[in-house]
Amino acid sequence: MLAGLFGVCRRLFSVDIAQVEPASVGAQVWDEQVRLFEVRRDGAPIGYFYLDAFVRPGEKKGGAWMNGVVGRSRALAPPGAQVRLPVAVLCCNQAPPVTDPASGEVTPSLMTFGECTTLFHETGHGLQHMLTQVRLTRVRVIG
Numbered sequence: 747m748l749a750g751l752f753g754v755c756r757r758l759f760s761v762d763i764a765q766v767e768p769a770s771v772g773a774q775v776w777d778e779q780v781r782l783f784e785v786r787r788d789g790a791p792i793g794y795f796y797l798d799a800f801v802r803p804g805e806k807k808g809g810a811w812m813n814g815v816v817g818r819s820r821a822l823a824p825p826g827a828q829v830r831l832p833v834a835v836l837c838c839n840q841a842p843p844v845t846d847p848a849s850g851e852v853t854p855s856l857m858t859f860g861e862c863t864t865l866f867h868e869t870g871h872g873l874q875h876m877l878t879q880v881r882l883t884r885v886r887v888i889g
Contacts, residue, residue: 747857751869759877762786766794777802779842785876793818793876795834799865800842800855810838810864812871818878834872838864 752763766784768775771794773782779800785793796815798806815833816822822830840861844853857865 747862747865751866754866755869755873759873760787761792761877762789777805785873791831793832793834795836795872795876798835798837799840801839806837806839808839810868812836812868812875814875817875818880832876832878834875836865836868836872838868840865 755761755763763783763785765781768782775782780796780798783795783797784791813835815835816830818832819830824830840857841855843855
């Protein structure tokens with residue numbers, strides 16, 4: 747499903763999406779099944795997103811959502827960079843892969859049509875956050 751989703755993103759928005767090891771970009775994950783992806787345009791990173799796809803009863807609320815971790819910002823760019831890249835979290839609650847205790851064989855997560863639709867929907871929210879070209883973040887007026 748992810749290959750198809752990322753193919754649609756490539757055709758519509760001219761971006762490539764690839765999984766990266768969190769440590770390679772100075773990031774961490776909160777669960778072993780959470781994956782980090784880098785969004786690239788013309789080979790250069792333009793954003794990142796975490797995909798927290800699977801249900802974890804008792805740990806994670808139901809439903810699906812996208813949250814921005816950090817927004818794109820020139821003002822808050824790290825030293826030596828022109829812009830801070832946006833990072834998003836896409837959370838879904840689909841069934842996880844199943845491991846047979848006897849053989850150790852893993853059956854991948856088999857997504858329902860509704861789960862596929864939800865993944866595309868949340869990815870759309872994430873792309874809106876990650877593909878922005880806005881140069882300034884929110885401005886707070888105090889006084």
